[in-house]
Amino acid sequence: MPLTAKSVPRIALVSSLLAAVAGAAVLMAAPASGAASTLGAAAAQSGRYFGTAVAANKLSDQTYVGILNREFNMVTPENEMKIDATEPNQGQFSYGNADRIVAHAKAQGMRVRGHTLAWYSQQPGWMQNMSGSTLRSAMLNHVTQVATHYKGQLYSWDVVNEAFADGNSGGRRDSNLQRTGNDWIEAAFRAARAADPNTKLCYNDYNTDDWGQAKTQGVYRMVQDFKSRGVPIDCVGFQSHFNSNSPVPSNYQTTLSSFAALGVDVQITELDIEGSGSSQASNYQRVVQACMAVARCNGITVWGIRDSDSWRSSGTPLLFDGSGNKKAAYTSVLNALNAGGTNPTDPTTTTTTTTTQNPQPGGCTATYSEGQKWNDRFNGNVTVSGTDNWVVTVTVSSPQKVISTWNTSATWDSSGNVMTARPNGSGNSFGFTIQHNGNWNWPSLTCSTG
Ligand code: XIL
DSSP: OOOOGGGSOHHHHHHHHHHTSTTOOOOOOSOOOSOOSSHHHHHHTTTOEEEEEEOGGGTTOHHHHHHHHHHOSEEEESSTTSHHHHOSBTTBOOOHHHHHHHHHHHHTTOEEEEEEEEESSSOOHHHHTOOHHHHHHHHHHHHHHHHHHTTTTOSEEEEEEOOBOSSSOOSBOOOTTGGGOTTHHHHHHHHHHHHOTTSEEEEEESSOOOTTSHHHHHHHHHHHHHHHHTOOOOEEEEOOEEBTTBOOOTTHHHHHHHHHTTTOEEEEEEEEEOOOHHHHHHHHHHHHHHHHTSTTEEEEEESOSBGGGSTTGGGOOSSBOTTSOBOHHHHHHHHHHHTOOOOTTOSSOOOOOEEEOSOOTBSOEEEEEEEEEOSSEEEEEEEEESOSSEEEEEEOOTTOEEEEEESSEEEEOTTSOEEEEEOOSSOSEEEEEEEOTTOOOOOEEEEEEO
16 A cells, blocks of 8 residues: 555654755654743734733833733833824924833834824824814824834834724714814825835724624724725724723624624734732633634733733732732633634644754754744744753844744844844743744754853
């Protein structure tokens, strides 16, 4: 009977592949897997991110920064990119605090969600007093200038924030921007796309979590209309500020999947859930599970780190207490992220191929194996043998970018192409996500003893 590829034992296939690789040193199988120990690493296993709002004035707080750097791989400036912060006087732009947050995020290998270019609230005084075509052109100039300043540096922009009315109308919220004409939202999206063509452009709002609410349906119809007319929109942000008056709706996952079915990504952008103990933990778990079940739910951002950092601190709505200790809600979120998620848009699902890189004279061997692949990114796993005290360099080729890591402590060179990975107490396997930007090459590895 002829041997089919299927009937050849896997190990034989891998061996013959390796035999063809000159200098192959060690045969290893099985990708690194198992539970990750931080929120960002756990989310990265399914190609998602886990983020937090960050306030620039807290970057000098060691406890705050310690948790930030350890747990999160996405950052949203809490107030620093809003209109009153970036254009306090008309035509005078001020980016100091926002730039500080972006620089911190970059240095840590985290990405940034921009928030927000056009909004009825937190407008500087000069804009509040404007109307009509003067306001329309000032708003468009603001969008263009700020999006140009951050061109290519952000993961996504909340182009327009909170433009729909609460209650049963399903229509727009009255504001000076709305009174410039119903097309102000699409005009803002077009200006943002022209200024920064490669950043995902989102519409962001609250009270849009319940599929049965008029406001949710109003936003849905707008996104449907934008997609049908080619208005550039890539994603919808669900703020998801929950409390007993505004609980996690039972149809939350339906809301996320229904928007995703329009051909946009969905993101949970400002999550906080008031409460404590196991009831808060189970509400958080439901939200995370809903995102994990929807292929186009890219990630989750909580609106602050410790309860004391929250804009609603009396409701203790976050994952860490005022002293920075993990709450029950933290554990339920981590477990739900580690449980993994279906990703039906994954074109290739998990075919795991293993190879060994060139001979590594440093007294240890780093073995690369492919992880999951998506349209825009792929995971890689590395297993190290020969020492517990390893230093592995991972070199990606331009225009690839490592966008998250797990089970390692990593630093980058100034080009951003060479990552140096060291143990962080999680063992001798680590992994990363590479945004490939069209280049699917595997990274090259070297291993030496630290
Ligand atoms: C909040 C900030 O957390 C506060 O520090 C600030 O005083 C007011 O704004 N929806 C949004 C966020 O889109 O920008 C808001 O952030 C919370 C509600």
